[in-house]
Amino acid sequence: MSQYFAGVDIGSTMTKVVIMNQSVLASVIGPTGPEHRKLANRVMEEALGKAKLPFEDITYVVATGYGRINVPFADKQITEISCHARGVAYLLPEARTVIDIGGQDSKGIKLKDGRAVDFVMNDKCAAGTGRFLEVAAEELGVKLEDMGKLSLEAKKAVSVSNTCTVFATHEVVTKLSKGAALPDIIAGLHEAIATRVYGMLRRLKIEREVALTGGGAKNIGLVRAMEAKLGFAVLVPPEPLLTGAIGAALLGKDIVKEAEEKGTTLARAERRLQEATLFT
Amino acid sequence: MSEEKKPEERKKRRTATEAASKIGPMVKASIGGTVQAREEGKPLAYSFICCCYDEIIRAMDVVPIWTENYAGVCGAKRDAQRFLERAESENFSRSLCTYALCGLGFDAWREELGEMPPEAPWGGQARPDMMLGSGQMLCDPRNKWYQAAQHYMPDVPIYDVGLPWPPYEDDYDYREVQDYYVKYIVRELKGLVKFLEKHTGKKMDWERLSGLVDLTDKTWNLIWEAYELRRAVPTPMGTGDAMNTMVPMVFMMGTQECYDYYKDLYDELKLKIANKEGVIPDEKYRLIWGGGLPSWFALSDFNYFNSKGAVFPVETTYRMIEATYNFDMDLSKISDPLEHIAWRWVKFWTYWHDKARKRPGSHPDVERLIKYIEDYKIDGIVMHEAFSCRSWHVGLIWQLNLLKKVYRDIPSLILESDIVDISSYNEVDTRAKIDAFIDTLEAVKR
Numbered sequence: 172m173s174q175y176f177a178g179v180d181i182g183s184t185m186t187k188v189v190i191m192n193q194s195v196l197a198s199v200i201g202p203t204g205p206e207h208r209k210l211a212n213r214v215m216e217e218a219l220g221k222a223k224l225p226f227e228d229i230t231y232v233v234a235t236g237y238g239r240i241n242v243p244f245a246d247k248q249i250t251e252i253s254c255h256a257r258g259v260a261y262l263l264p265e266a267r268t269v270i271d272i273g274g275q276d277s278k279g280i281k282l283k284d285g286r287a288v289d290f291v292m293n294d295k296c297a298a299g300t301g302r303f304l305e306v307a308a309e310e311l312g313v314k315l316e317d318m319g320k321l322s323l324e325a326k327k328a329v330s331v332s333n334t335c336t337v338f339a340t341h342e343v344v345t346k347l348s349k350g351a352a353l354p355d356i357i358a359g360l361h362e363a364i365a366t367r368v369y370g371m372l373r374r375l376k377i378e379r380e381v382a383l384t385g386g387g388a389k390n391i392g393l394v395r396a397m398e399a400k401l402g403f404a405v406l407v408p409p410e411p412l413l414t415g416a417i418g419a420a421l422l423g424k425d426i427v428k429e430a431e432e433k434g435t436t437l438a439r440a441e442r443r444l445q446e447a448t449l450f451t
Numbered sequence: 452m453s454e455e456k457k458p459e460e461r462k463k464r465r466t467a468t469e470a471a472s473k474i475g476p477m478v479k480a481s482i483g484g485t486v487q488a489r490e491e492g493k494p495l496a497y498s499f500i501c502c503c504y505d506e507i508i509r510a511m512d513v514v515p516i517w518t519e520n521y522a523g524v525c526g527a528k529r530d531a532q533r534f535l536e537r538a539e540s541e542n543f544s545r546s547l548c549t550y551a552l553c554g555l556g557f558d559a560w561r562e563e564l565g566e567m568p569p570e571a572p573w574g575g576q577a578r579p580d581m582m583l584g585s586g587q588m589l590c591d592p593r594n595k596w597y598q599a600a601q602h603y604m605p606d607v608p609i610y611d612v613g614l615p616w617p618p619y620e621d622d623y624d625y626r627e628v629q630d631y632y633v634k635y636i637v638r639e640l641k642g643l644v645k646f647l648e649k650h651t652g653k654k655m656d657w658e659r660l661s662g663l664v665d666l667t668d669k670t671w672n673l674i675w676e677a678y679e680l681r682r683a684v685p686t687p688m689g690t691g692d693a694m695n696t697m698v699p700m701v702f703m704m705g706t707q708e709c710y711d712y713y714k715d716l717y718d719e720l721k722l723k724i725a726n727k728e729g730v731i732p733d734e735k736y737r738l739i740w741g742g743g744l745p746s747w748f749a750l751s752d753f754n755y756f757n758s759k760g761a762v763f764p765v766e767t768t769y770r771m772i773e774a775t776y777n778f779d780m781d782l783s784k785i786s787d788p789l790e791h792i793a794w795r796w797v798k799f800w801t802y803w804h805d806k807a808r809k810r811p812g813s814h815p816d817v818e819r820l821i822k823y824i825e826d827y828k829i830d831g832i833v834m835h836e837a838f839s840c841r842s843w844h845v846g847l848i849w850q851l852n853l854l855k856k857v858y859r860d861i862p863s864l865i866l867e868s869d870i871v872d873i874s875s876y877n878e879v880d881t882r883a884k885i886d887a888f889i890d891t892l893e894a895v896k897r
Contacts, residue, residue, distance in 0.1 A: 237883075252887035253894070286894035289862055292884055374848055374865070376855070 174230040174427065177218070178419030179211060179245060180254065181238030184274025184301060185386065186211065188218040189416040190229070191424070197221035200412055203238065211242045212444035227442045231423035235415050237275070246439045249422055251415050252280055252290045257425075258418030259382045260285030262408040267378035270368060270397065270405070271414070272387025274301045279372040291374045293367075300364075301386045303339070304393075307360050310340040311353065318357050322392030325358035332363065339363065358392060365396035382406045384414040464691065464751050467730040468723075470716040471692035478524060478573075478698055481517075485577040488514040494651045497582040497600070497607075499593050500701035501771050503614055503636070503796050504583060504643055506663035506788070509705045510656055511647045513581075517702050518596070521576045522553035526747035526871035528572045534560070535872060543599070549839040549871035551596040555603075562603040578604065581650050583643070584611040590842035610646040612639045616800035619815050621808055625801045636793035644789075660788045663705040668775050668782060668795070670710045674700055675774040677717040681764045682827050685729020687720045690740040690763035691753025692730075697769035735760030736830045736892045739823055742767050742816075742850065743835030743843045746868045746876055755882055756833075759889045765827040767819060768843075773802050813857045816850050821858050831862040831892050837870045862895055864888040 173192050180187040186203045190196045199218045211234075219226055226244075234245035235254040242248070251271075259269045260282060269280040277300050281289040293300065308315045329351045332339045343356050364387070381401060387393050388411035398404050408414055430437045466472045488495055496508060498515035508515055525531035531549070534556035539545055541559050543552055557576055560568040567575030582597035597609050617625035617632055644655050681688050688696070696716060703709035723729075738756070740763050746752070753763065775782050778798040785791040803815035803822075810818065823829065832854070834847045851863055864884060869875040 250883065250887040250890050253890040256894075283894075286897070287887075287891050288895050289860070289891060290887055291865070292887070374852070376860075 174424070175222070175224060175228055176420040176423040176427070177215065177229050177232040178254070178416035178421070178423065179215065179232065179234045179239075179242050180236040180251070180413075180416040180419060181211060181234065181241060182236045182251075182273055182415070183238075183276070184305075185412055186214050186238075187236075187413055187416040188214050189413055189420050190218050190222040190224065191417070191420040195413075195417065196224075198410070198413055198416070200410075211238070212244065215244065215444055226444060229442070231427050231437070232440065233419040233423040233426075235419040244440050244442070244444055246423070246437070247426065249419060252278065252287050252292075254415045254418035254422060255384060256280050256282055256287035256418065257285065257421050258414035258416075259384065259408070261417060261421055262414065263380070263382045263406045265380045266382035266406055268372075268375065268381045270372065270381060270383050270387075271385040272301060272364070272368060272383070272393065273385040274305075276300055277368050277371065277385075277387070279368075279375050279377075281375050281378070289375055291371050293371050303364055304360060304390070306340050307343055307357075310344055311347065311356070313353070313357070316389075318360075319390035319392040319394075321354050322357040322361055323395070324354040326352065327355055328358035328362050329355045330362075331356070331359040358396070361390070361392045361396035362399075364393060365400045368397065369400040377401065379403065380406050382408065384408060384411045386412060465754055466692050466695065468688050468692050468696070468716070468719055470712070470719055471688070471695040473712075474695035474698045478520065478702075481702065482521065482524065482573045482576070485514055485516045486574050489577040494581070495577055495579045497579040497597060499583070499585055502583065502585040502587075502593075502612060503640065503792050504612060506660055506667055506705035506792065507640065507643060507647070507655075508583070509663055510660040511644075511651055511653060513647060513651060515702070516577055516579055518554045518576065519550045520698075520702055521557070521572075522550040522871055523747045525553050525557075525572050526873070527750070529748050529873060530570075530572050531748075531871045532873065534568075545872070546839065548590075548592040548596070548841070549869055551592040551599070552839075553871050554596065555599055558600050558603045579607055581646075582607055582609045584609055586611060586613045586615070587842075589845060608646075608650060610643055612643055614639070614796065616797055617804075619801075619804055619807060621811075624808075625804050629797050629801070632797050633790065633793045636796060637787075637789050640789045640792060657788065661786070661791075664788045664791050666707065666710060667705050670704060670713060671772040671795075672774050672776060673710065673713045673717060674772045677713050677720060678765075678770065679826075680717070680720040680724060683724045683729075683764075684737075684828065685727065685731070685734045686737070686762050686764035686827075687723035687729060688764075689730045689753060689757070690745075690766040690768075691750055691757075693763075693766055693769065694745050694750060694753075697771075700771060701769065730762045731757050731760065733760060734762050736762070736889065736896075737828055738763050738831050738833055739820065739827065739829045740766035740768055741820055741832040741834045741863075742847050743866075744768060744837050744840050744870045745835060746837070746866075746873075747870060748873045749868065749876055749878070749881070752866075752881060752885070755885060759885065761831075761889060761892070763833070765823045765829070767816075767823070771799075773799055778802070779805075810857055812853070814850070814853055816846070817853045817857060820850065820854050824858075824861065829861075830896070831864070831888065833864045833866065833888070835866045835868065837868060838875060839869050839872060862888065862891045 178189045188199045232245045234242035239248040271278045277293045279291045280287045383405045388407045494513045531553045534553045537556035538552040584597045585593045699709040699712040803818045806818040807813045807815045
């Protein structure tokens with residue numbers, strides 16, 4: 172009988188669900204909000220619908236991400252560091268370092284034999300995360316998803332403070348009013364994030380190849396800025412947002428395999444989609 | 452009004468040792484003791500820890516008010532914010548040392564009221580008769596804090612003790628210059644004695660001082676021996692407890708009470724080891740607290756580490772002693788008490804120099820980490836970047852990188868927060884980082 176594994180990655184901005192057996196059968200990406208987080212089961216239902224599977228058929232569910240404790244139907248919660256490491260090791264086996272630029276944090280992970288052996292994380296400051304760009308996009312009246320392409324039209328990136336999101340947004344508006352070109356400003360914002368992330372990463376010994384994941388990896392301007400800082404090209408998975416969820420599903424698979432090999436019984440959550448009650 | 456905010460009620464942290472559980476009442480009694488000493492007219496001095504003058508002030512019957520300690524108590528009781536805000540309203544930057552800010556906020560408030568601020572933690576910090584600052588490398592608040600406090604207490608005199616030590620260079624032997632340092636420190640300490648004699652109206656009892664100096668040597672050795680017992684597997688005491696048991700080491704040195712405390716600790720640890728009683732029953736990961744002062748309001752994070760199977764048998768923070776019999780000189784031959792204190796100081800700070808010179812590219816601080824990693828069978832290193840403590844903060848990452856370069860790769864975790872300022876702390880994020888660190892330790896072990 173086939174085994175199916177689900178990975179649920181509840182990030183601060185986006186919720187991702189993946190269902191796998193030998194490969195990815197279905198995936199869903201949706202925005203995280205208080206309701207979405209509370210109702211992780213709906214996202215799961217959507218993924219199950221896409222995979223044409225009843226929930227009872229899912230062998231093991233692993234939740235990860237910022238909101239992982241809010242997934243009552245998960246069999247296990249695993250940190251996003253481990254899940255990203257596993258996901259990258261599967262998607263890009265040549266990678267030795269992972270840079271994950273998420274909505275509200277950024278991380279660097281060192282990989283060895285497909286596992287995280289060291290990491291750094293910035294969760295103190297919005298500068299260096301997707302939130303920095305989100306706030307700036309709003310201030311500039313540009314869609315977040317257009318920022319990357321627009322920045323590629325830059326002639327010369329405008330230097331932007333990389334120390335504080337709030338003040339940086341004031342700075343870009345001022346620069347815009349003084350006549351700086353929009354693409355130049357956006358390129359400057361990408362450079363600011365890349366500088367911040369690179370500074371954090373230097374705590375790890377950066378080893379090639381380097382994989383870039385998370386929402387930041389979907390922004391071509393930020394990818395280029397990161398590459399400029401590193402001095403070489405980075406690897407980007409086909410859907411960078413799904414890396415953690417894929418890793419979660421794979422870790423679930425590993426756990427089941429190990430239990431089967433050892434002949435141990437795994438504790439599993441009830442196969443019933445239910446709402447988290449944390450916020451009620 | 453922020454000044455009327457009540458502190459957040461906290462449960463008492465669970466300790467592994469009896470010795471650590473005694474500390475809260477001891478600190479409370481010590482702080483209460485200073486208020487009582489004020490009423491009794493005894494001379495009181497604002498004092499800093501690790502300033503060489505423990506035995507001197509004890510011999511002169513000067514009651515120390517440990518200002519860093521009081522700020523830490525305010526932090527631990529989660530009641531520092533109102534004092535920090537008070538200091539900010541006095542135009543001190545929030546990025547300064549938050550011990551100093553908390554103390555300055557408290558002083559400004561106490562001096563304005565002419566009495567303790569309302570509901571001051573543990574009865575409040577008494578007004579001093581004098582302030583004993585010190586100049587030591589990066590920790591500039593040791594010079595500047597009391598100068599700033601003098602704005603509120605212009606009648607309270609200050610004596611600043613310069614306490615340098617030979618910096619490490621890999622191409623020279625500190626012994627070439629150590630005599631100059633000792634001479635300088637002795638001169639500074641003589642000045643301190645004169646200052647105390649002037650302001651207490653009392654003469655130094657040199658014989659008594661010599662006795663206290665000997666007692667301090669004995670206490671240093673005993674502490675070292677007690678702490679080395681923590682090498683045992685399972686370790687009988689972790690850093691969470693050591694952040695309590697350091698109290699007599701830094702606030703009561705040169706007293707019989709301090710010696711007796713560590714004798715009790717030694718006996719307790721011996722017994723625990725004999726009974727194979729560890730901090731937790733099933734140690735999975737042994738960690739070193741490799742630098743940085745702790746967040747006094749979040750010591751329960753150590754219990755969180757414990758809940759994940761991790762223990763801290765050793766730390767560099769607040770291990771402010773070495774076994775004096777391991778020094779490269781016989782301290783007992785230095786009979787002059789001030790010279791003795793000066794030599795002990797210089798030998799403590801140069802203790803790891805020789806080891807560093809033997810390993811190309813290394814540094815004494817890194818050698819200390821390496822020695823502890825090996826002696827205590829350490830799997831990973833945790834450091835804390837307390838944003839407001841520059842003397843610890845600066846160099847932590849550098850040390851970590853150097854450790855990995857000259858020794859080996861070792862899983863590491865950098866926690867980021869502060870010593871006193873709770874607004875810099877996020878429990879959820881901190882614990883998410885700890886979870887991820889535990890994952891990496893597990894991955895490395897596999």
